[in-house]
Amino acid sequence: xxxxxxxxxxxxxxxxxxxxxxxxxxxxxxxxxxxxxxxxxxxxxxxxxxxxxxxxxxxxxxxxxxxxxxxxxxxxxxxxxxxxxxxxxxxxxxxxxxxxxxxxxxxxxxxxxxxxxxxx
Amino acid sequence: xxxxxxxxxxxxxxxxxxxxxxxxxxxxxxxxxxxxxxxxxxxxxxxxxxxxxxxxxxxxxxxxxxxxxxxxxxxxxxxxxxxxxxxxxxxxxxxxxxxxxxxxxxxxxxxxxxxxxxxxxxxxxxxxxxxxxxxxxxxxxxxxxxxxxxxxxxxxxxxxxxxxxxxxxxxxxxxxxxxxxxxxxxxxxxxxxxxxxxxxxxxxxxxxxxxxxxxxxxxxxxxxxxxxxxxxxxxxxxxxxxxxxxxxxxxxxxxxxxxxxxxxxxxxxxxxxxxxxxxxxxxxxxxxxxxxxxxxxxxxxxxxxxxxxxxxxxxxxxxxxxxxxxxxxxxxxxxxxxxxxxxxxxxxxxxxxxxxxxxxxxxxxxxxxxxxxxxxxxx
Numbered sequence: 380x381x382x383x384x385x386x387x388x389x390x391x392x393x394x395x396x397x398x399x400x401x402x403x404x405x406x407x408x409x410x411x412x413x414x415x416x417x418x419x420x421x422x423x424x425x426x427x428x429x430x431x432x433x434x435x436x437x438x439x440x441x442x443x444x445x446x447x448x449x450x451x452x453x454x455x456x457x458x459x460x461x462x463x464x465x466x467x468x469x470x471x472x473x474x475x476x477x478x479x480x481x482x483x484x485x486x487x488x489x490x491x492x493x494x495x496x497x498x499x
Numbered sequence: 500x501x502x503x504x505x506x507x508x509x510x511x512x513x514x515x516x517x518x519x520x521x522x523x524x525x526x527x528x529x530x531x532x533x534x535x536x537x538x539x540x541x542x543x544x545x546x547x548x549x550x551x552x553x554x555x556x557x558x559x560x561x562x563x564x565x566x567x568x569x570x571x572x573x574x575x576x577x578x579x580x581x582x583x584x585x586x587x588x589x590x591x592x593x594x595x596x597x598x599x600x601x602x603x604x605x606x607x608x609x610x611x612x613x614x615x616x617x618x619x620x621x622x623x624x625x626x627x628x629x630x631x632x633x634x635x636x637x638x639x640x641x642x643x644x645x646x647x648x649x650x651x652x653x654x655x656x657x658x659x660x661x662x663x664x665x666x667x668x669x670x671x672x673x674x675x676x677x678x679x680x681x682x683x684x685x686x687x688x689x690x691x692x693x694x695x696x697x698x699x700x701x702x703x704x705x706x707x708x709x710x711x712x713x714x715x716x717x718x719x720x721x722x723x724x725x726x727x728x729x730x731x732x733x734x735x736x737x738x739x740x741x742x743x744x745x746x747x748x749x750x751x752x753x754x755x756x757x758x759x760x761x762x763x764x765x766x767x768x769x770x771x772x773x774x775x776x777x778x779x780x781x782x783x784x785x786x787x788x789x790x791x792x793x794x795x796x797x798x799x800x801x802x803x804x805x806x807x808x809x810x811x812x813x814x815x816x817x818x819x820x821x822x823x824x825x826x827x828x829x830x831x832x833x834x835x836x837x838x839x840x841x842x843x844x845x846x847x848x849x850x851x852x853x854x855x856x857x858x859x860x861x862x863x864x865x866x867x868x869x870x871x872x873x874x875x876x877x878x
Binding site: 410411413414416432434436437438439 | 537538803828830
């Protein structure tokens with residue numbers, strides 16, 4: 380199940396675990412990424428908490444936990460080479476996997492059509 | 500200028516045609532970046548050549564009423580701690596408008612054009628600078644806006660080849676030379692200088708010919724259009740100050756580590772000692788050293804440290820000993836870089852410090868600037 384947030388994050392949810400990244404639209408707005416700071420595996424977040432920090436050539440920005448849960452895996456490859464997020468935001472450029480505290484909460488997020496309509 | 504009116508340079512239409520992402524800057528709608536993006540635009544400028552629209556900057560002529568350029572030079576020396584009288588014909592020099600408290604009101608370039616001084620000031624300060632010059636120089640000079648002119652910067656190791664294709668005479672110029680060259684069929688005032696740390700030129704061109712000249716330069720295979728984003732990372736790698744960020748009305752040229760811009764003639768014991776606003780403080784700081792100083796700062800990790808970050812001597816506790824005024828990722832450096840002000844006691848190269856970023860203290864070091872090797876053509 381693919382879902383999107385107002386903050387331009389995508390979630391690919393399988394068996395109650397969401398793989399989270401930022402959309403191509405977000406990477407275009409941010410520009411070239413030069414630094415990524417990811418949470419630690421085991422960290423717990425409430426919905427909307429800052430879970431990761433990005434720095435582009437222009438500015439810093441936060442990545443929020445789209446839903447409450449616990450981090451189960453992080454993508455160290457984007458810490459070593461943040462440019463992966465620019466080149467493949469919805470594939471190799473994923474950020475972290477989060478085990479959702481309440482998988483049904485994802486129903487409230489946008490589907491792909493709704494997200495595309497939002498970003499025009 | 501009204502608060503709401505958005506100003507456009509003569510190249511505005513070309514920026515849109517080239518697909519620039521525009522941003523408001525000093526009242527103008529300016530290109531932040533083009534299709535390459537900031538990182539590649541930066542690297543392209545260091546490797547090849549970049550074309551920048553800097554037409555938003557203020558271009559002013561100071562024409563001596565007596566007809567003697569020395570009178571204009573002596574008049575301008577009332578406002579800057581710089582040796583203008585000693586500036587030879589056809590040469591350009593960096594200068595600073597100081598205030599009575601010894602702080603910096605703007606930084607500028609001054610060229611001796613034989614019958615007048617050609618002054619280029621920052622966009623955000625240009626109205627105030629113009630009024631300042633009118634108030635203090637009108638007895639000796641006509642202070643004249645050159646507002647019918649655009650200003651292009653062509654920077655990078657291939658800048659000479661690209662400009663020489665249109666104006667072969669540019670190749671004979673050295674760093675900080677200024678001359679009139681016919682470029683693409685139009686007389687332009689060309690200086691061999693810029694704001695990137697690379698060899699290059701700034702070209703003052705009549706506004707009606709500006710877009711045609713820009714297109715002619717962009718036809719050269721080495722030249723790409725470069726936006727304000729890369730302009731900022733290029734100047735920071737080169738250790739060059741941005742007025743309003745690294746320089747301000749409370750900061751003296753000595754604190755700003757710009758003592759090289761204050762020639763001997765204006766210092767204590769010099770031929771024209773003092774005689775500029777704030778001379779008492781500036782000459783005292785030259786003699787005794789400033790309490791704080793602008794330095795380069797290199798973070799040890801990969802996280803950029805941005806302007807506004809406070810600097811500490813220790814990893815925990817203590818009061819800040821300084822702060823960062825500009826910070827970014829340096830594409831050519833391959834890592835984060837910054838400049839800022841620290842207490843003189845912590846200003847030595849290699850001094851370990853900590854920068855507070857998002858509540859964490861990150862290890863940084865005081866470092867020499869520039870962060871890259873400049874490509875200025877000095878010989």
